[in-house]
Amino acid sequence: MPRDTFERQLGALKTTLLELGARTNQTIAEGLEALKTRDRAMAQALIARDTEINRIRYQIEEQSYELIATQQPLASDLREIIACLMIAIELERIADHAKNLAEIVLHMGNEPLLKPLIDIPRMADICQSMLTQSLDAFARRDALAARAVCLRDDELDNLYKQVFRELLTFVIEDARTVTRALNLLFAAHNLERIGDRVTNIGERVIYAVTGQLEELNVEPSPVAK
Amino acid sequence: MPRDTFERQLGALKTTLLELGARTNQTIAEGLEALKTRDRAMAQALIARDTEINRIRYQIEEQSYELIATQQPLASDLREIIACLMIAIELERIADHAKNLAEIVLHMGNEPLLKPLIDIPRMADICQSMLTQSLDAFARRDALAARAVCLRDDELDNLYKQVFRELLTFVIEDARTVTRALNLLFAAHNLERIGDRVTNIGERVIYAVTGQLEELNVEPSPVAK
Structure with missing residues (x-):
């Protein structure tokens, strides 16, 4: 098959991957919004839409294998396809x-939030911004930009520790707050994990572009120091 | 290149992958042992050996690309190589x-454990057993066995909830125990996450063997119910 057919495929x-990325980014915004507004209907809609995201991810897996099997790509192209996967x-x-x-929104029911959300929305903003940057870096094949995204993960880790x-x-002041504190902690924890996963994306972009594997994502310290 | 060369490669x-698996399994046993005995030297040795595990994982990545690029494998072989990766x-x-x-061991210093370890060693045992089974399933190309491993993840999730x-x-009884409680909770959390990752391995084995993608690993519920 000629080169331009390969390029097109x-x-x-x-394009499918970037579409998945945009949808995923939207779920972060909606998850935060549901948490801020305690909107159960929005939370349920978000949960229901997960099936569609799974479907697109399977489609990308199939498309990638197809491309490898029919096009027999060499080193750099292969790294790019595997990166999509x-x-x-x-x-x-x-x-x-x-x-x-x-x-978490569904689990909390009507109990009031323990405190106003300040750092958690900042974490969600950083997650969205990092995700956008990492996908841009992939689209533009920009290893430097990908590396910069990975380094931003520290901002999230620090905010998480602050929330913690x-x-x-x-x-410590009132042990009866523990359940409500844990709800917010789990929210922050999920955002912190998103940062780790965006870092994985950044590493993958660097490898796709340079052929160098770097471990920039260290699993977060198990204990808040 | 003839088929038998491909089979050999x-x-x-x-073989490299299974060697990595054996080393990884060993780290679970040692991590638990260090926690049980509060052996700081053992903990430090375990941390130091992580570099070697990273090295083998990079080696597998390189070997996989090499095999795809030189052998141009078709569907089922390709799925098997990507599974290794x-x-x-x-x-x-x-x-x-x-x-x-x-x-965690290093972080705890000399403070006594909040309580004797009972469920955490059980969790570590289950992790080790699941990991062994998942790698056996891969070696034998046994999708049924891989699926059985994934289903065992519930055992871990239930133990984690119990620990929690x-x-x-x-x-709740004494807020001053919170730091020591969190150390043990994080230990259990890491074991619970290992179960999720073994489930990912199981899913990957199923796909390698059958070509069917199934999502058996649902991210654990964010809140202990």
Whole structure:
């Protein structure tokens, strides 16, 4: 098959991936919004839409195999196709974390929030911005930009630790707040995990472009120090 | 290149993968042992050995690309090679979770455990057993066995919820126990995450053998119900 057919098929694969990325990014925004407004209907709608995201991710997997099998791509093209495959898996899992925000909303029922949301919306903003940047870096084949995204994960880790410490003071002061504190902690935890997954995407972009594997995503420290 | 050369190279790739699997399994055992005995030297040794695991995982990535590029494998072979690539990533992350157990040991210093370890060693046992079974299933190309492993993840999730509820009663009774409770909770959390990653391996084995993608690993519920 001629080179331009391959380019076209690879382009189609990347377009599908970027579409999945846009949908995934939307789930983060909606998960946060449902949490802020305690909108159960919005939370349920978000959970229901997860099936569609899973479907697109499977489609990308199939498309990638098809492309490898029919086009027999060499090194750099192969890395790019495998990157699509792996980024799709990360995106699907990011959407699962956003879905978890919706699950928290359903779980909380009508009990008031322990405190106004300040750091959690900032975390969600950073997640969305990092995700957009990582996918842009992939689209433009820009390893430097991908690396910059990975380094931003520290911002999220620091905010998570701050949320953690703040919630701890509530619990130490009054142990009866523990359940409400944990709901917010789990929300922050899911956003922190999204940051890790975006970092995985960044690493994958670097590898696709340069052929160098770097481990920039260290699993977060198990204990808040 | 003739078929038997390909078979030999694929066999070598799988051998490397199974070696990585054995090392990873060992890290779970050692992480638990360090936690039980509060052995800081063992914890530090475990952390130091992580570099070697990362090295093998990169080697598998390179070997997989090489095999795809030189052998141009078709559908089922391709799925098997990609499975090696993806399982290696999961193994490396499982080892990171085991390393987190060691980090907890270092973090705890000399403070006594909040309570004797009962469910956490059971969780570690289940993790090790699931990991062994998932890699056996891959080696034997046994999709049924892989599916059975995935279903065992519920055992871990239930134990994690049990640990969570138990620790919560300590904290509600005496808020000053919160830090020690969190150390144990994070240990259990890391084991629960290992179960998720083994489930990812199981799904990957099913896909390698059958060509069917199934999502058996649902991200754990964000809230302990």
